[in-house]
Amino acid sequence: EAQVTQNPRYLITVTGKKLTVTCSQNMNHEYMSWYRQDPGLGLRQIYYSMNVEVTDKGDVPEGYKVSRKEKRNFPLILESPSPNQTSLYFCASSSRWGGYEQYFGPGTRLTVT
Amino acid sequence: QQPVQSPQAVILREGEDAVINCSSSKALYSVHWYRQKHGEAPVFLMILLKGGEQKGHDKISASFNEKKQQSSLYLTASQLSYSGTYFCGTAMNYGGSQGNLIFGKGTKLSVKP
Helix, strand or coil: CCCEEEECCEEEECCCCCEEEEEEECCCCCEEEEEEEECCCEEEEEEEEEECCEEEECCCCCCCEECCCCCCECCEEECCCCHHHCEEEEEEEECCCCCCCCEECCCEEEEEC | CCCEEECCEEEEECCCCEEEEEECCCCCCEEEEEEECCCCCCEEEEEEECCCCCEEECCEEEEEECCCCEEEEEECCCCHHHCEEEEEEEECCCHHHCCCCEECCCEEEEEEC
16 A cells, blocks of 8 residues: 555654654655645645755754655654754655655644643 | 735535635736645645636636736535635746645634525
8 A cells, every 4th residue: 555654653752851752664766755734834845855865954943853765754853852842743745756646644733842 | 925815714505605715916827726624634736827717616616817916716506515625826937936835814604594
């Protein structure tokens, strides 16, 4: 089944404790992206990757890192999480950038205390 | 810059029509429409490209006015299943902006029996 998977789905952590949210797609997609969703703010892009080894900042990259060493994986790293990073995170992928639909993962609900 | 969606919320009876607008202050290359139901990931509806045609499937269609940098989503003869939050995403696709997709804050649509 074609899908985007994220792990973990739920995470409660403490300020400053490094964490990684994994994202994997099995559709051989070139383009992958991370978004955060907060009430009243919609979806905001954190980072995106046009292809392997190519990543770029979205609109809200501060406090996040990403890497794209393999086509299928695009992990989101929070080196020192803070409470303002409490949010719902979505990973998405599309066959390539341009006029192609994005497939979203199920989301990861992160709480930083 | 985040596109502006209007209205913020709308309540319909089954069978009624609705229009959701998305407006940007930047020159756009493409407009993406997604629907998100409560507790779920966003799901793709359609993409409109600069120079492309109006799109539609079933009773949902959309248009893209390149001169005004506006897009509208038309929902005809609404069904209960149309309930959810609708997001438009805009992309400029030039210079360093390729890959950057900026979503509006969303329009919450509720369809009542």
